[in-house]
Each structure stands twice: as C-alpha cells, then as structure tokens.
Amino acid sequence: MEVKMSKExxxxxxxxxxxxxxxxxxxxxxxxxxxxxxxxxKKIQSKTENVIEDVEDFYDTNKDKAEQMLKEGKKKASEILQDAKKKITSN
Known part of the structure; x- marks a missing residue:
C-alpha cells in the first residue's frame, strides 16, 4: 500500500x-x-535560537506564498467557471 504525503x-x-x-x-x-x-x-542556546528563527521565517515565507497561489488558483477557477456558464447560456 502506497501512502502519499501532501505537499504541506x-x-x-x-x-x-x-x-x-x-x-x-x-x-x-x-x-x-x-x-x-x-x-x-550560552553559545548552544544562541545557535539553537537562531536556527529556530530561521526555520520559522522559512515556514512563514512559504506559507504566505502557498496561500497566495491558492487564492490565485481559486480566482482563476472562478473565472473559467463563469466563462463556461456564459458560453452555455449564449447557445
């Protein structure tokens, strides 16, 4: 059985x-x-905090990009659906 992981x-x-x-x-x-x-x-604590901050920044950046892409995809899908409805009603 193959288990597929989501991109997230x-x-x-x-x-x-x-x-x-x-x-x-x-x-x-x-x-x-x-x-x-x-x-x-102290050095270990400082380095650990820096790594955690870097990972959080990476996550926040990619989360925002993914949300923006999803928003744009929904908008485009809505536009395609509206165009299809217009073509159906015009015939």
Missing part, C-alpha cells in the same frame, strides 16, 4: 529536518570548540 506534510517534514540538523550540527561544532562550560551553554 513534505514541507513540514523538511523544515523539521532542517531544524534538527541545524541544532545537532551547531551543538557538535560547539562541543569541539575549546570554551568553558558556561560559555558553551
């Missing part, structure tokens, strides 16, 4: 992967850097 699900999974990958990569990089424990924790 794929985008959500991608963003989750970016978030997790960014956090893990940042933590690993910071753990190998020669710094004290307190400074290291």
């Amino acid at each position: 699900d794929r985008i959500s999974d991608f963003m989750l992967g970016v978030l997790i990958g960014g956090v893990v990569g940042s933590v690993v990089a910071l753990l190998y850097a020669p710094t004290s424990g307190k400074k290291l924790r």
Whole structure:
C-alpha cells in the first residue's frame, strides 16, 4: 500500500529536518570548540535560537506564498467557471 504525503506534510517534514540538523550540527561544532562550560551553554542556546528563527521565517515565507497561489488558483477557477456558464447560456 502506497501512502502519499501532501505537499504541506513534505514541507513540514523538511523544515523539521532542517531544524534538527541545524541544532545537532551547531551543538557538535560547539562541543569541539575549546570554551568553558558556561560559555558553551550560552553559545548552544544562541545557535539553537537562531536556527529556530530561521526555520520559522522559512515556514512563514512559504506559507504566505502557498496561500497566495491558492487564492490565485481559486480566482482563476472562478473565472473559467463563469466563462463556461456564459458560453452555455449564449447557445
């Protein structure tokens, strides 16, 4: 049985992967850097916050684009339907 994921699900999974990958990569990089424990924790927290902000921005940008495309698609479908109705009634 084949399970198809919606585009929204794929985008959500991608963003989750970016978030997790960014956090893990940042933590690993910071753990190998020669710094004290307190400074290291602050750097990890800062990097994590930056990655979360980037993912949120990416999501917001793509969400807005998807909503705009949906709105335009509905408008175009309505126009096509109106044209079809006019052609049917004119014959």
